[in-house]
Amino acid sequence: MSTDASQRKEIDLPAGRIRYREAGTGKPVVFVHGYLVDGRLWDGVVDRLADRFRCIAPDWPMGAQQIAMKPAADLSPPGVAATIASLLDALDLDDVTIVGNDSGGAMSQVLVTRHPERIGRLVLTNCDTHENFPPGIFKAMPPLAKLPGGMLALSAPFRIGAVARQAFKPFARTRIPDDLVASWMEPATRDRGVMHDLKKVTVGMNKRYTLEAAAKLRGSELPILLTWAPGDKYFPISYAERLAAAAGNARIVPIADSKTFVPLDQPRRLAEEIAQFAESS
Numbered sequence: 001m002s003t004d005a006s007q008r009k010e011i012d013l014p015a016g017r018i019r020y021r022e023a024g025t026g027k028p029v030v031f032v033h034g035y036l037v038d039g040r041l042w043d044g045v046v047d048r049l050a051d052r053f054r055c056i057a058p059d060w061p062m063g064a065q066q067i068a069m070k071p072a073a074d075l076s077p078p079g080v081a082a083t084i085a086s087l088l089d090a091l092d093l094d095d096v097t098i099v100g101n102d103s104g105g106a107m108s109q110v111l112v113t114r115h116p117e118r119i120g121r122l123v124l125t126n127c128d129t130h131e132n133f134p135p136g137i138f139k140a141m142p143p144l145a146k147l148p149g150g151m152l153a154l155s156a157p158f159r160i161g162a163v164a165r166q167a168f169k170p171f172a173r174t175r176i177p178d179d180l181v182a183s184w185m186e187p188a189t190r191d192r193g194v195m196h197d198l199k200k201v202t203v204g205m206n207k208r209y210t211l212e213a214a215a216k217l218r219g220s221e222l223p224i225l226l227t228w229a230p231g232d233k234y235f236p237i238s239y240a241e242r243l244a245a246a247a248g249n250a251r252i253v254p255i256a257d258s259k260t261f262v263p264l265d266q267p268r269r270l271a272e273e274i275a276q277f278a279e280s281s
Contacts, residue, residue: 008039008059011090015083016069020058024050027278028093031057032084032111034102034127035201037184038064041101044267045274052275053097058087060104061197064184068193075197076204077110084108085115095120097278102126102171102235102260103205106133109213112222121223121281123274125255125262126235129243133210135234145202151195154202159189170233172261217247223281224250227273229258229265 008019021039023046031042039057046055059065061075061083069075074082084107088096096119100108105127112122128134134141144150161178164185168176187194217224224247226240237254244250253273258265 010067011087013083013086013090015073015075015079015086016061017067018058018060018083018087019065019067020056020087021046022057023047023055024053026053027095027097028054028056028091029097029099029274029278030084030088030093031055032098032100032104032108033057033060034062034100034104036063036188036198037102038062038066040180041261042099042263045099045263045271048268048271049275053278056087056091056093060084060107062103062201063188063194063198065194065197066187068191069197071193071196073197073200075200077107077206077209078114079204080107080201081111081114084111085118088115088118094118097121097123097274099123099274100125100127101263103128103134103201105129106205106210106213109217110209113213113216116222119222121225121278123225123227123277124240124243125227125270126229126232126240126260128205128235129210129239130214131207131211132235132239133207134205138205138234142203142205145199151199151202155188155195155198159185161185170259172259172264173257174261174264176261176264214243214246217243219246219248221249222247223277225273225277226250226252227255227262227270228252229255229260229262232260234260 038059042057228240
């Protein structure tokens with residue numbers, strides 16, 4: 001990973017303070033990571049795009065950010081989408097390419113259907129769509145998080161480094177550095193505010209938001225690129241095919257030798273596809 005916290009900027013938004021990496025000039029590309037990771041997920045992609053694009057990779061309030069949001073911040077999918085929209089407004093970005101991964105892809109779908117004004121195109125890597133939000137075994141998390149002490153119980157195993165590293169292993173073919181995983185886990189364990197944010201994000205995960213977004217994208221002329229790793233057990237490519245078939249201006253590009261975290265496994269290939277798409281659409 002090529003950046004650290006000291007190289008990041010900060011901006012105050014209605015929901016709270018957001019830290020972000022910015023690199024390059026040109027047409028803006030804004031990245032949206034998912035649950036329990038931060039903007040460093042995209043470093044390899046940003047490094048390869050910054051010679052042609054203005055790349056902005058924030059640490060969104062998804063449970064691994066270093067700064068807790070305001071106590072009343074709405075961190076449901078519509079609330080996170082509104083926060084992303086507020087950053088686009090604050091930085092006065094137009095004709096933006098939004099790039100989403102994992103649950104950040106779900107937030108991106110909500111964003112482009114509820115706050116389309118500044119968005120020119122959408123790139124989705126493996127992510128939640130339709131009724132697959134959250135996927136598989138993770139469907140148990142939102143109801144558990146609602147229970148008294150539920151979030152503490154869910155997070156307790158991840159305080160053990162080996163457990164946390166094992167939990168992330170299925171999401172990437174590339175070995176994720178131990179220190180990176182530890183830094184993703186640390187904020188919620190030391191900061192009650194970040195843990196409160198994580199609980200709100202967890203409770204808010206619900207298929208009604210992605211089903212609503214998919215319905216709104218049906219027939220849409222928004223250019224959509226689905227750069228998808230086939231064989232992902234959490235986010236099967238059949239969901240990308242379903243979304244692409246319904247949308248009016250979408251196509252799929254399979255990304256081999258990758259799992260859910262396409263930006264970690266295939267940063268060069270993903271950057272190439274984003275660049276070609278953003279320049280041609």
